[in-house]
Amino acid sequence: MTISTETTGVTEAQGIGASPVRPDGTMKVRGEFAYSSDLWHEDMLWGATLRSPHPHARITGVDIAAALAVPGVYAVLTHADVPGVNRYGLEHPDQPVLAEDVVRYQGEPIALVAADHPETARRAMKRIEVGYEVLEPVTDSEAAVAGQGPALHPGGNVVRHVPIRRGEQNVTADVVVTGTYEVGMQDQAFLGPESGLAVPAEDGGVDLYVATQWLHVDQQQIVAALGLPPEKVRLTLAGVGGAFGGREDLSIQVHACLLALHTGKPVKMVYNREESFYGHVHRHPARMYYEHGADRDGRLVYVKAKIYLDGGAYASTTAAVAGNAATLGVGPYDVPNVTVDCWGTYSNNPPCGAMRGFGAVQAAFGYESQMDRLAEACGLDPVEVRLRNAMSEGTVMPTGQVVDSAAPVEELLTRLRAMPLPAERSGELDLRRLPGGVSNTTHGEGVVRGVGYAVGIKNICFSEGFDDYSTARVRLEAVGGEPAATVQTAACEVGQGLVTILQQIIRTELGVEQVTILPMDTSIGSAGSSSASRQTYMTGGAVRAAALKVRAALVAHAARVLGHEHTELSVAGGKVVSRHDGVLADLVDVLDGEAFDETVEWRHRPTEALDPETGQGNAHVQYGFAAHRAVVDVDTELGLVKVVALDCVQDVGKALNPQAVLGQIQGGSAQGLGLAVMEEIQTRGGVIRNPSFTDYLIPTVLDMPPMRIEVLELADPHAPYGLRGVGEPPTISSTPAIVAAIRAATGLALDRVPVRPEHLTGT
Amino acid sequence: MRLNVTVNGERRQADDVWEGESLLYVLRERLGLPGSKNACEQGECGSCTVYLDDVPVCSCLVAAGQAEGREVRTVEGLAEGDALDPVQQSFVDAGAVQCGFCTPGLVVAAHDLLNRVPEPSDEEIREALAGNLCRCTGYEKILDAVRLAAGAR
Numbered sequence: 001m002t003i004s005t006e007t008t009g010v011t012e013a014q015g016i017g018a019s020p021v022r023p024d025g026t027m028k029v030r031g032e033f034a035y036s037s038d039l040w041h042e043d044m045l046w047g048a049t050l051r052s053p054h055p056h057a058r059i060t061g062v063d064i065a066a067a068l069a070v071p072g073v074y075a076v077l078t079h080a081d082v083p084g085v086n087r088y089g090l091e092h093p094d095q096p097v098l099a100e101d102v103v104r105y106q107g108e109p110i111a112l113v114a115a116d117h118p119e120t121a122r123r124a125m126k127r128i129e130v131g132y133e134v135l136e137p138v139t140d141s142e143a144a145v146a147g148q149g150p151a152l153h154p155g156g157n158v159v160r161h162v163p164i165r166r167g168e169q170n171v172t173a174d175v176v177v178t179g180t181y182e183v184g185m186q187d188q189a190f191l192g193p194e195s196g197l198a199v200p201a202e203d204g205g206v207d208l209y210v211a212t213q214w215l216h217v218d219q220q221q222i223v224a225a226l227g228l229p230p231e232k233v234r235l236t237l238a239g240v241g242g243a244f245g246g247r248e249d250l251s252i253q254v255h256a257c258l259l260a261l262h263t264g265k266p267v268k269m270v271y272n273r274e275e276s277f278y279g280h281v282h283r284h285p286a287r288m289y290y291e292h293g294a295d296r297d298g299r300l301v302y303v304k305a306k307i308y309l310d311g312g313a314y315a316s317t318t319a320a321v322a323g324n325a326a327t328l329g330v331g332p333y334d335v336p337n338v339t340v341d342c343w344g345t346y347s348n349n350p351p352c353g354a355m356r357g358f359g360a361v362q363a364a365f366g367y368e369s370q371m372d373r374l375a376e377a378c379g380l381d382p383v384e385v386r387l388r389n390a391m392s393e394g395t396v397m398p399t400g401q402v403v404d405s406a407a408p409v410e411e412l413l414t415r416l417r418a419m420p421l422p423a424e425r426s427g428e429l430d431l432r433r434l435p436g437g438v439s440n441t442t443h444g445e446g447v448v449r450g451v452g453y454a455v456g457i458k459n460i461c462f463s464e465g466f467d468d469y470s471t472a473r474v475r476l477e478a479v480g481g482e483p484a485a486t487v488q489t490a491a492c493e494v495g496q497g498l499v500t501i502l503q504q505i506i507r508t509e510l511g512v513e514q515v516t517i518l519p520m521d522t523s524i525g526s527a528g529s530s531s532a533s534r535q536t537y538m539t540g541g542a543v544r545a546a547a548l549k550v551r552a553a554l555v556a557h558a559a560r561v562l563g564h565e566h567t568e569l570s571v572a573g574g575k576v577v578s579r580h581d582g583v584l585a586d587l588v589d590v591l592d593g594e595a596f597d598e599t600v601e602w603r604h605r606p607t608e609a610l611d612p613e614t615g616q617g618n619a620h621v622q623y624g625f626a627a628h629r630a631v632v633d634v635d636t637e638l639g640l641v642k643v644v645a646l647d648c649v650q651d652v653g654k655a656l657n658p659q660a661v662l663g664q665i666q667g668g669s670a671q672g673l674g675l676a677v678m679e680e681i682q683t684r685g686g687v688i689r690n691p692s693f694t695d696y697l698i699p700t701v702l703d704m705p706p707m708r709i710e711v712l713e714l715a716d717p718h719a720p721y722g723l724r725g726v727g728e729p730p731t732i733s734s735t736p737a738i739v740a741a742i743r744a745a746t747g748l749a750l751d752r753v754p755v756r757p758e759h760l761t762g763t
Numbered sequence: 764m765r766l767n768v769t770v771n772g773e774r775r776q777a778d779d780v781w782e783g784e785s786l787l788y789v790l791r792e793r794l795g796l797p798g799s800k801n802a803c804e805q806g807e808c809g810s811c812t813v814y815l816d817d818v819p820v821c822s823c824l825v826a827a828g829q830a831e832g833r834e835v836r837t838v839e840g841l842a843e844g845d846a847l848d849p850v851q852q853s854f855v856d857a858g859a860v861q862c863g864f865c866t867p868g869l870v871v872a873a874h875d876l877l878n879r880v881p882e883p884s885d886e887e888i889r890e891a892l893a894g895n896l897c898r899c900t901g902y903e904k905i906l907d908a909v910r911l912a913a914g915a916r
């Protein structure tokens with residue numbers, strides 16, 4: 001294991017590399033942490049959203065009179081009440097705040113109600129009369145690319161086409177394997193429902209408390225819709241019950257503000273679980289055509305792929321998701337000749353956007369399935385074929401980008417292969433360890449075991465020339481006779497533990513124990529999104545940079561006060577320390593009423609746009625890698641799968657908080673398991689058929705096997721502390737590893753996830 | 764209607780309760796106890812788990828009226844003042860809390876398990892917590908937390 005030595009300060013016991021407890025942990029276990037759905041205000045109203053039952057329809061009329069007449073109703077609003085621009089969107093503002101003349105997906109918001117009780121609001125909603133002329137839904141991505149079907153938006157139904165061309169385009173090879181693969185529409189299924197509280201302010205503005213991933217991008221979209229200047233729309237992060245990409249787009253934000261401004265009263269909105277399935281974007285379903293050409297030794301000569309991502313009714317982040325699927329489309333392999341085309345398209349399916357793994361998940365199911373097929377065609381072991389093609393530092397990506405930090409694909413795989421396998425089933429069998437569990441569907445008869453491997457790649461931080469930055473303010477002063485630091489950012493704590501990491505960074509850099517993380521709000525500059533595995537890198541980087549400025553000013557001050565050469569001095573353990581003379585003074589005495597306060601806007605090194613014809617360009621900041629080995633037992637008669645083991649090796653550059661790193665790997669792997677064997681939003685003609693936790697299943701504690709995990713720390717010299725983003729890579733390789741294991745157990749081809757019982761029994 | 768219920772040892776009263784309200788709604792919105800969570804409100808996730816007369820239930824499935832005259836203990840009633848219950852402390856120490864939205868329900872479910880089975884096997888822990896969804900942790904550290912709490916009691 002290589003350990004980064006780039007730490008600039010003296011390591012503190014609770015600093016980076018340690019696993020101190022979360023500052024919000026105690027409140028969370030006591031039930032006292034205020035999530036966005038827990039907020040309450042004197043005299044508040046409840047907001048509700050009327051949504052379209054049709055995936056595609058013309059609206060012929062909306063009559064709100066009966067709803068307004070319901071006692072306890074304070075407002076019923078439609079698009080005519082949106083004072084600013086009735087369009088929003090993360091990349092293209094193409095989505096109405098409230099539908100005008102047409103609805104493009106089932107669940108599209110049409111009207112809002114504010115009432116004194118949620119039930120009053122629901123009843124009033126039922127009295128809103130909407131006239132629809134139902135239209136044929138557009139649901140096929142490939143047809144969209146072929147230019148067929150009615151255009152849902154003025155520019156047609158292709159959001160983005162990303163071509164990647166590298167090397168020879170007409171090359172042939174001795175061994176050719178092809179496959180068509182599909183990925184179902186996955187849901188983030190964060191547990192905390194979309195919710196928030198909007199409070200009208202005396203200045204004519206509004207204060208919004210909301211669970212989100214990026215306060216400033218919400219604010220930008222809200223002010224445009226409300227027609228207010230940014231200083232009149234102030235956002236504060238409320239407690240977030242998980243995000244995983246699903247809170248990057250707006251949900252209740254504009255709606256709650258509209259109702260609050262209209263009624264002059266605080267308005268709370270909380271979706272229930274069914275509404276949540278309509279209320280946020282999902283993971284793009286994909287259809288992918290792959291062709292891999294290799295020599296007889298299994299060395300790749302070329303990869304050709306066509307990837308279709310259905311973005312649903314509105315653009316959201318489809319363009320960026322397509323960019324990822326295309327640029328990462330051949331996986332963590334060294335491929336000399338690449339022809340990839342990826343399209344993100346519009347349809348009348350539910351809108352799709354960010355979800356953990358963001359385009360890399362879909363592609364990985366395609367390219368890893370292909371690598372197993374190639375192994376079989378060449379008579380090679382699946383790990384061996386991957387080792388022969390593994391990329392490494394110095395590899396040229398399909399975009400022409402040269403990988404300039406560790407890319408330990410080979411090491412991940414060899415370590416994974418060396419891990420012990422779980423014991424074979426034998427003797428007295430505990431039902432709970434078998435497929436079907438205590439449903440008592442088998443005692444081991446008809447159960448076969450298989451082992452599968454997969455490795456994945458993810459870009460970390462925002463790519464393709466985006467001006468990606470984070471803002472942080474750090475203040476150091478004496479409080480109650482102790483040195484104390486305060487950190488202010490707008491970076492969203494969504495559960496990942498960023499608040500802990502920021503404290504650790506301050507302890508390491510400033511040598512103080514007491515670190516307060518202020519509430520996240522828009523009174524400071526943007527921190528960017530808690531997505532793309534970027535927040536420890538970016539806001540961690542910004543906080544560290546601000547802390548270093550504070551430290552430099554403090555040391556200069558200490559040098560003056562103590563009469564020492566400032567190059568000699570540092571801070572550690574609450575003391576000012578000289579390199580030669582040891583401890584010189586207590587920090588608190590040196591501070592002596594002074595405060596050091598620095599704000600920094602911090603950027604990662606710039607990236608480039610992709611060439612629109614060839615897809616060439618240094619588009620990514622950093623690459624992250626993880627590999628999984630899955631062991632499954634499959635009841636071939638009933639088609640039930642039990643994942644027996646799911647082991648993982650991941651390189652994290654530097655584990656700032658080892659416990660949190662493991663938590664990310666375990667949680668990310670579980671979401672990959674869900675996609676492999678159970679999770680899919682099923683649509684028919686654009687209609688969601690399973691919008692509940694009864695019918696959309698996510699893994700329970702019975703579904704998740706114990707995991708063996710190895711964490712590598714191969715420092716990236718370009719990143720703060722050498723760290724590599726952690727959150728997404730484990731979600732990427734876990735799905736294809738599990739499916740490979742099911743294939744190994746059953747001999748079935750299995751070209752679609754999630755794998756369902758009927759795929760295994762052929763019924 | 765008027766509802767009388769003992770919550771965390773205190774007699775409480777709520778007025779103007781609509782008969783369709785769940786116990787969860789009354790706790791969260793009328794009695795100022797939002798610790799029990801509302802992740803699904805349809806009995807599928809366990810985030811709303813509370814004790815009703817010492818039996819853990821999904822409070823989203825209990826009509827408020829059914830709690831009339833009975834005793835409810837919520838996640839807010841587990842700690843003794845500043846001292847966390849060992850189950851709560853173990854969840855913090857083991858890293859079993861990420862977003863924490865599942866935590867109140869899991870803490871109550873684990874608390875109940877350890878009351879019944881002081882030294883549960885891994886299989887018993889999994890079975891007892893099978894009705895509690897967590898989307899963040901992959902459950903591994905939740906298992907660690909329950910093992911830790913069993914050792915601490």
Ligand code: FES
Pocket residue numbers: 800801802803804805806807808809810811812821822823824
């Ligand atoms: S909220 Fe009660 S079970 Fe989910």
Ligand code: FES
Pocket residue numbers: 191241242495859860861862863864865866896897898899900
């Ligand atoms: S910690 Fe987020 S759902 Fe369990």
